[in-house]
Amino acid sequence: MTDQKKVVDILLGMGRVMEENKEFLTDLDNTIGDGDHGINMARGFAEVEKQAEGLAGKDIGNILKTTGMTLVSKVGGSSGPLYGTAFMKAGMTIGAKTEIGMDDFLGGLEAGIEGVKARGKSTTGEKTMLDSMVPALEAMKEKQAAGADVKAVLEAGVAAAEAGVEATKPMVATKGRASYLGERSVGHQDPGATSFAFLLKEICNAY
Template sequence: MIDNKKMCEILGAMAEKVQEQKDFLTELDNEIGDGDHGINLARGFAAVKEKMPSFADKDVGAILKETGMTLVSTVGGASGPLYGTAFMKAGMACKGMAEIGGKEFLAAFSAAVAGIKQRGKSEEGEKTMLDALCPAERALTEALGGGADLKEALGKAVDAAEEGLVHTKDIIATKGRASYLGERSLGHQDPGATSSLLLLQVFEAAL
């Protein structure tokens, strides 16, 4: 089970991972986007980390919601509203919960993915973060449905997200700044799908 203390630990690890991979994410974004993905995301998660002392007495849902609101207000570009929406929707799905297990995590993850689709008006197959997150959601659903524990199910989700990320190199972008490049976006992996995978890897490693 993931309680509020564990959730804070995971968010702290996410902040460290994003900071560590900031230049790599920005480099990917330089090729097909605005060149600010890593910088923006690192700024957002640094702000989340600063707020963490105030999370101590909050439930898991409230922590996720507060994280989302912080990301929306501190991350520029498209990724702020998208990641912010994802965390806020996940928080709403866990409203009032002191701890969450596999079933609750899946509900929160599905709510996050649905929120990204709605906010970005996008679907899987358009060279976005959804190309990592949608396969991860399917793998998570299948693994948990088959009786796997959350750690094992997240392992499957990470594998599926990795495959989805590799596949973004073969997709012509039709959403966001990358869509202006048309066929020139081929051969490049999507920065949002890359950061989504990184956050999932942090979650799995923390369990």
């Protein structure tokens, strides 16, 4: 089981990963977008870190909702509202728990993905973050149903997310700023799908 403190630690770890990969994500975004994805993600999680003390002691649903609201209200761009919505929806679904297991996590992720789809009016196959989120969720659900342990479930999710990132390369973007490039977006991986794979890997590394 995962307690409140561990959730906060993972969120702080996500901030470190975004900071470390700020330039990499920004370079990816430079190629097919407007070149700020890494900067915005790092800025967003830096805001979350500023709130870390206030998060301690809150229930897990509340921690995730607060994280989501911080991302929505402080980051701007499209990654702020999209990742923010994902965290808020996950928090609402998980609710006032002080410990969560894999089923809670997968339920939260599923709600988060539905939130991203609704807010971004998007679905898979459009060269967005959903292209790593959705396959990761499906792979993890399958492993979980097969009775695998936490680490194995998360590893399957990371592998599927990374494969999902690869799969965005041949896609033509139809949503977000990469869509303005049309066919020229082909051959490049999506920065949003990539940042999700990094975040999931950070969760996996915590186990």
